[in-house]
Amino acid sequence: MPKDPICGMDVAESSPIRAERDGQTYYFCCEHCRNTFVNQTAAAKPHFVSFGTKPPESAPPAQDSHSPHSHCHCDHTEATPHQAASKYFCPMCPGIESDTPGDCSKCGMALERNPAWTPPAPGKAIYTCPMHPEVQQDHPGDCPICGMPLESATPTPAADAEDDHAELRDMTLRFWIGALFTLPVFILAMAHMFPLP
Numbered sequence: 001m002p003k004d005p006i007c008g009m010d011v012a013e014s015s016p017i018r019a020e021r022d023g024q025t026y027y028f029c030c031e032h033c034r035n036t037f038v039n040q041t042a043a044a045k046p047h048f049v050s051f052g053t054k055p056p057e058s059a060p061p062a063q064d065s066h067s068p069h070s071h072c073h074c075d076h077t078e079a080t081p082h083q084a085a086s087k088y089f090c091p092m093c094p095g096i097e098s099d100t101p102g103d104c105s106k107c108g109m110a111l112e113r114n115p116a117w118t119p120p121a122p123g124k125a126i127y128t129c130p131m132h133p134e135v136q137q138d139h140p141g142d143c144p145i146c147g148m149p150l151e152s153a154t155p156t157p158a159a160d161a162e163d164d165h166a167e168l169r170d171m172t173l174r175f176w177i178g179a180l181f182t183l184p185v186f187i188l189a190m191a192h193m194f195p196l197p
Contacts, residue, residue: 002026006033089114101166110167119187128153 001010004027011017011027017034018027028034090096090104100126102111127150129135129143141150 004029004033006036085113088112126153127151 002013004011005007007029011028011029013027015027015029015033017029018025019034019038020026021037026037033131088098088101090107090109090111091110093104093106096104096106096111098111098116101113103109103112125138127137127140129146129148129150132143132145135143135145135150136153137150137163140152142148143150
């Protein structure tokens with residue numbers, strides 16, 4: 001099975017996304033990888049993205065810096081380093097940040113805790129509008145844009161501990177709900193295997 005020379009993914013030979021160079025046909029997983037390959041100059045000596053196995057010698061690799069499993073068509077240079085302004089961020093989509101755990105609004109991936117984030121110094125409270133996060137003050141009051149009362153954005157240790165396990169609690173709840181509905185189906189499916197008195 002041929003490999004995409006840009007990201008290294010296995011691609012079926014029946015793939016309609018392909019290109020030819022120097023009399024050889026190359027197959028691609030998506031149009032983005034094909035366009036990257038076509039835009040490379042034949043004179044340049046690009047490097048191949050390594051995935052633990054040695055690539056075929058005939059495959060010209062990429063100069064592209066995008067991750068092999070990310071086909072998010074955005075500039076990945078912005079993604080690193082992450083700013084310490086937000087507590088959670090999406091590792092695949094630059095600019096997606098949040099102060100609460102959740103899912104990315106672009107790709108749906110769970111937001112990860114930002115290792116660069118540090119809580120504000122104790123005693124220095126920051127108040128922000130829930131509808132306009134750009135509005136921040138060091139004292140309580142009303143939002144100048146919409147008039148809503150400002151809420152404290154300063155985290156407490158109890159809130160931090162609760163946020164750390166939010167995804168675990170969510171997945172545990174999903175597991176037990178799934179198990180609850182699986183048990184009756186299992187009993188109905190296996191009832192004929194148990195001898196009746």
